C-alpha cells in the first residue's frame with residue numbers, strides 16, 4: 001500500500017532526524033523504490049541522547065544501502081542568543097542547500113504530518129503571527145531548494161502503528177514531552193477527532209488569503225517604480241492587514257523581506273498604521289540597518305548609514321574632498337567657484353537643521369523646500385552648500 005504520493009522517478013534529499021515521522025517516511029520511500037535518495041541528518045548534540053538518534057539513522061542507511069550526509073554540530077549552547085528551534089532550522093536548511101549543490105538534487109522531503117499541520121495552525125492563531133499560508137504548505141522554497149512535505153495527510157497515530165508493525169527503530173525526542181514548549185502544550189490538548197473541523201477552517205482562511213494576496217499583488221505591481229512604492233488613497237482605505245501584506249510583498253520583491261521576518265509583528269504593524277493614519281508628508285521608521293521612509297506619496301527603503309546627516313566645514317580648497325561622498329559633489333564645487341571662493345563654506349545634508357538656519361532665493365529655506373516640494377530622498381542624499389557668513393544656500397536643491 002502506498003501511503004503517500006511522490007514522483008518516484010526523481011532524486012530527493014530526505015531530512016531524517018531519527019524520530020518517528022522521518023523514519024517512517026524513509027521506510028516508505030524505500031518500499032516505493034524511489035530512484036535516488038540522499039539521507040541528510042543533523043546531529044545538534046543538544047540533547048544527551050542525540051548520538052543515539054544519529055546511530056539509528058546510520059544503521060538504517062547502512063542496512064538499506066542508502067547515501068547519508070551528516071552534519072555534527074559542536075556548539076556551546078549557553079552562548080546561543082536566538083531561540084534554539086529557529087536557529088536549528090536555519091542550520092538544517094543551509095545544510096540541505098549545501099548537500100543539494102553537492103549532489104545536484106533540487107528537492108528535499110520533510111516528514112511533517114497531518115498533526116503538525118493542525119498544530120502549526122493553532123500556534124499561528126495563538127501568536128496572531130503574520131502568515132503567508134495557514135498551516136503548512138505541501139511545497140515551499142528555501143533559497144533555491146524545493147521543500148516537499150508529502151505526508152500532510154497522514155496522522156501521527158497511523159505513523160506509530162506502521163512503525164510498530166514494520167519493526168522500524170526510531171528515536172524518541174525527550175523534549176517532546178515537555179509541555180513548557182507551546183507546541184507540546186497544544187499537542188497534549190489536541191485530539192485527532194477534531195482535525196476535520198479544524199482543517200475546514202484552515203481551507204476557508206487560506207482561500208480568503210489567496211483572494212487578498214491577488215489584490216495585494218495587483219496593487220504592488222501597479223504602484224511600484226524604481227524600487228519605490230506609491231501610497232495612494234486606495235491603499236489608505238484598506239484595513240491594516242491588507243496594508244501590512246502590501247508592505248511585506250513590496251519588501252519581498254526588493255528581496256529585503258528578511259528585515260521584518262525575524263522581528264515582532266509590531267514593526268510592520270507600526271508601518272501599516274502610519275500609512276493609514278499619518279497625514280505627515282515625511283516619516284521614517286528604522287528597522288535594523290535599514291530605514292523605511294515616507295516621502296510625499298512614496299515609500300522607499302534605504303540603508304540608514306547612507307542617509308546619516310553629515311556636515312563639513314570647508315575652510316579652503318583643500319577641504320573640498322571631504323564632501324566627495326555626496327552624489328552632487330560637482331555641483332557643490334561649481335557653486336563655490338561661482339561664489340568666488342569666499343571661504344569658509346558649510347556643506348551639509350542635515351536638512352532638519354539647515355532649513356531653519358539658512359536662506360534660499362531670499363526665503364527661509366524651510367519655506368523654499370515646502371513650496372518646491374523637494375523630495376526627502378534628495379534632501380538626504382544630496383547636500384547643500386552655504387557660505388558661513390551669509391547663510392545663503394548657493395546650489396539649487398532639486
Ligand SMILES: Nc1ncnc2c1ncn2[C@@H]1O[C@H](COP(=O)(O)OP(=O)(O)OP(=O)(O)O)[C@@H](O)[C@H]1O
Nearest residue numbers: 015016017021022040041042043089109110111112
Ligand atoms: N536533525 C535533523 N536532521 C535532519 N532532518 C531533520 C532534523 N530535524 C528535523 N528534520 C526534518 O524536518 C522535519 C520536521 O521536523 P520538526 O518538526 O522537528 O521541525 P520544525 O522546526 O517543526 O519544522 P521545520 O524544519 O519545517 O521548520 C522532520 O520530520 C525531518 O524531516
